[in-house]
Amino acid sequence: MATPASVRVLEMQMLLLKRIWKTNLTLSFLQPLLFFLGMGLGVGSLVNDRPSSAEALGGIPYASFLGPGLLATTAMLTAAGESLWPVLGGFKWDGTYEAMAATRLTAAQVVRGQFLWLGVRMGIAVGGVAIVLAVHPDTRSWGIAPAVAAAMLCGLVFTAWITAWAASREYDTSFSNVQRLVITPLFLFGGAFYPVDSLPDVLRPIAWVTPLWHGVEMCRGFMLHTLGGVDLALHTLVLVAWLIPGWILCDRFFAKRLYR
């Protein structure tokens, strides 16, 4: 029986993962754990005791507010980390994609395989966060499962756009700026650490169009059981609306670069 092409592309990446899985898994747990403890408990102790802050958070402990957002930011950071240099390198330095291009695979299949691989990488990282959240009493919730799915969808949006960017670059000069000027601001202003309502009026609409904010809101809504059907549909719609053009660009850029 035929195996889907994207899965066969993934098999290659999984072989490489075998070499690094120990450090990778450890980091996947350690990093969110430290982050969650540092921010959740540290900032939490400041915030939880102030009535005005507690009210802005909707009357929940800071850790409960922060935790779900970390699922989405982790997916985004993983997507950014694994789709800039590794993708350009696949074209320029390791010849991975060139080798694939000479086989019966098509560009679109290579792209799908790459997305699937990012799904695995994000799954490991987001899964690490989910386990930490499942253990802590302030964040334990049956909503973790759908929240992980929402974080993955959000991460896939970033995977698509960042992969498209990397695939269309000749050099990696812009990559650290992508990290600094796109990813980091989104990370800080995407509503993971405080409600975007506390931002100045002019900045709020910016958060509303960024995919990260929608991912964060979905994760939080699932885990706090506050997500209504309309909100769920809207957030999903915005994320899918971001995903499709990014995916199309990936297909284009891969085809152009592999077969030129």
Place this chain on the structure above:
Amino acid sequence: MKRFGDFEAVKGIDIDVSPGESFGFLGPNGAGKSSTMRMIAAVSPVSEGVLRIFGLDPAHDGSAIRNRLGVVPQADNLDGELTPLDNLIIYGRYFDIPRSECIARARELLDFVQLSDRSAGRVDSLSGGMKRRLTIARGLMNRPEMLLLDEPTTGLDPQARHVLWDRLYRLKQQGVTLVLTTHYMDEAEQLCDRLVVMDAGRIAAEGSPRELITRYSTREVLELRFGAGQNADQESSLIGIGERLEVLADRVLVYADDGEAALREVHNRGLQPESSLVRRSSLEDVFLRLTGRSLEE
């Protein structure tokens, strides 16, 4: 025809390769060999003209064509971090060959390219010749009807080249169609039933190595060295000996069917070259005749 922007890398080529044949592109760096090979491999769109591989159009059936091809690109693109065995298995999987079958073929091919004892280390630790053989094995994973080899032995030491030639010769005997590029005339002579001499994106001549030599050169060549800077001065005194003269920086080539007779005539004229050598004509002479330049600059 292949254009990169305004630059025409491959200007005009007209060839047919039949199944089972071993066909070569002989030409210097920049002749357009790799560009041509990439078009044949269905990884580079044709800018103009008609190209059919197995009767299929690469513009529409690229994937189906690639499914039946084996490719050995000019620069190895093996996965250095993986083992030779894994490199082959993974590649076979791209063709949707079942995993168990991939393993069986990979072992068989590692045996064929004499790398069985190195199947478990990292590819990074292999020598250049071993990597080249592994790339050939990889290109054979899908049991291709045609194997494309872009400069299979460039950069290898003589012994590694001979090992490789021997393997390619065996493939040829098994009936695999070979299409290869090279800028080594000895390689072309060894491996090709038929070849084209390529220069600056065009075909300068076509035929079997023997035919080309007969058509464009004499049976033998007399090489004379008169010492630094003096070769050109001797040209006028050599006129009339042999059929044709070619004056190079370091030597003068006298084209004659009987080289020894030509050498006697040189001595009869009282000329005293520092050294002389009679040899058979090669494809190098064909190339020199056709382009006025030497193949290996």
